[in-house]
Amino acid sequence: xxxxxxxLGIGAGAAAxxxxxxxxxxxxxxxxxxxxxxxANDTPKGKGSLKFKExxxxxxxxxxxxxxxxxxxxxxxxxxxxALQLGAVQMLGPSTAKFAPLGAKxxxxxxxxxxxxxxxxxxxxxxxxxxxxxxxxxTSKGITGLAFWDNGFHMxxxxxxxxxxxxxxxxxxxxxxxxVADQYFRKLGAIPQILAFSEVYQALQTGVVDGxxxxxxxxxxxxxxxxxxxxxxxxxxxxxxxxIVNSKFWGGLPAxxxxxxxxxxxxxxxxxxxxxxxxxxxxxAEIKKSGKTELHTLTPxxxxxxxxAMQPTWQWAESRVGKEIVxxxxxxxxx
Numbered sequence: 470x471x472x473x474x475x476x477l478g479i480g481a482g483a484a485a486x487x488x489x490x491x492x493x494x495x496x497x498x499x500x501x502x503x504x505x506x507x508x509a510n511d512t513p514k515g516k517g518s519l520k521f522k523e524x525x526x527x528x529x530x531x532x533x534x535x536x537x538x539x540x541x542x543x544x545x546x547x548x549x550x551x552a553l554q555l556g557a558v559q560m561l562g563p564s565t566a567k568f569a570p571l572g573a574k575x576x577x578x579x580x581x582x583x584x585x586x587x588x589x590x591x592x593x594x595x596x597x598x599x600x601x602x603x604x605x606x607x608t609s610k611g612i613t614g615l616a617f618w619d620n621g622f623h624m625x626x627x628x629x630x631x632x633x634x635x636x637x638x639x640x641x642x643x644x645x646x647x648x649v650a651d652q653y654f655r656k657l658g659a660i661p662q663i664l665a666f667s668e669v670y671q672a673l674q675t676g677v678v679d680g681x682x683x684x685x686x687x688x689x690x691x692x693x694x695x696x697x698x699x700x701x702x703x704x705x706x707x708x709x710x711x712x713i714v715n716s717k718f719w720g721g722l723p724a725x726x727x728x729x730x731x732x733x734x735x736x737x738x739x740x741x742x743x744x745x746x747x748x749x750x751x752x753x754a755e756i757k758k759s760g761k762t763e764l765h766t767l768t769p770x771x772x773x774x775x776x777x778a779m780q781p782t783w784q785w786a787e788s789r790v791g792k793e794i795v796x797x798x799x800x801x802x803x804x
Contacts, residue, residue: 499534500726504560505543505552506710507666509690513620513748514562514710515539517741521712524736528729535560541667546645554611559718562618562710565603566647573606576711578794580649581786582779584802585707588619588746594801595619595709602797604711613716615731616738620684621749622704626673626697627680630765634658634778643669643681648789650682650706653782666691673697684708685752686745694762701765702753705775712738 504522508514522535538544544552550567552558568576578584579599585591594600595617604614625631627640638658644650651661662678672678674696681693682705688694712734719727757764767775787795 499532500529500722501534501536502560502730503536503538503543503558504562505538505549505558506562507541507546507549508539508687510539512686512690513741513745514618515690516744516748517618517737518562520740521733521737524733525730528733529726532726533730541665545667546665550612553713553715556715556718558715560712560714562712564645565617565709565711566645566650568607568711569646569648571607571610571612573603573610574648574790575606575794576603576790577647577649578786578790578798579603579709580647580706581795581798582653582706582782583776584798586802588621588742590801591619591707591709592742594798597801599794599797599801602794607713608716611716612713613719614711614713615734616712618710618712618738619742619745620686620708620710621745623682623684623706623708624688624700625680625682625703625705626688626693626700626762628698630699630763631680631701631703632765632767632771634775637680640679641677643672643678649782649786652785652789653706653779656781657778669693670696682706685749685756689752689755694756694759697762699763699765700756701767703767703772703775705779 502525504518506514506518510516510519518537518539522537525533525535543549543558546563546567549558549561549563550571553561565576565579585594600617607614625637625642627637629636631637634657637654640659641662642654642659643664644654644661645666646663654661664672664678669681670691670693673681673693680697683693688700694700722730753764756762783795783799
């Protein structure tokens with residue numbers, strides 16, 4: 470029997486509070502935190518999630534138990550944030566593009582093309598004014614932002630070489646849902662298609678879409694490279710996640726539980742962001758070694774052509790994500 474949203478929320482919320490505050494015969498039961506995400510365990514986010522589990526259970530002395538559900542095994546892209554708000558799951562690590570449907574469109578600013586020169590530039594922005602500005606937008610949604618996790622830069626793939634911007638003309642390209650990504654692909658003449666991450670492999674294999682954008686670690690772990698003949702190392706946009714929790718659940722935790730969990734998250738974040746670059750480098754090498762797809766590296770002139778072709782997205786984005794976040798990103802890029 471499928472529960473209504475109200476029943477699901479009440480039931481999950483009551484269970485969480487009972488676990489936290491205890492009841493006769495249950496005082497020693499650990500607090501269970503269900504952490505759902507959509508990628509594989511052997512990706513930066515997957516490894517970071519398992520690192521958080523390890524540290525959280527260690528630092529709380531077993532008073533908290535973290536159940537990690539990777540690969541959309543619990544919820545798919547479109548389901549997970551609603552499940553978090555209802556209390557059916559306590560923690561998520563969605564890509565930042567997923568927050569726009571909540572009314573936090575400012576997060577899509579992070580998807581602007583060529584917004585970050587490298588991973589260090591993204592890390593600086595996430596820890597500074599940009600990161601705080603964005604996380605504050607979640608408070609009114611019943612969500613608390615804990616950390617930003619890096620996953621590197623997007624490459625683009627298809628069954629034909631994509632070297633110049635015009636090569637994308639007419640191709641159906643899978644995107645995760647960001648209107649900014651939708652716009653910059655339209656600027657190149659592509660036809661963006663929104664699909665859940667768990668559906669991408671089959672869509673590429675069957676020709677439902679012609680190509681996609683993603684990081685090297687996701688291409689390898691999801692085997693996208695096996696059903697795409699060409700991958701261009703375009704690094705045209707950055708992919709990042711925000712680790713978030715249900716505010717009511719998080720606020721209801723005793724301090725002797727929440728403080729160790731915060732410590733575990735801080736250390737898991739440092740770990741995840743430190744391995745992201747190397748994971749993508751190693752994945753790129755594995756993809757090349759497999760011989761199943763041809764890799765193309767853009768020359769500086771070709772990369773500049775992509776930058777120029779996508780640049781109008783920045784002006785367009787002011788009306789979508791707001792002038793304030795665009796100005797913050799421009800200031801960050803300039804520095």
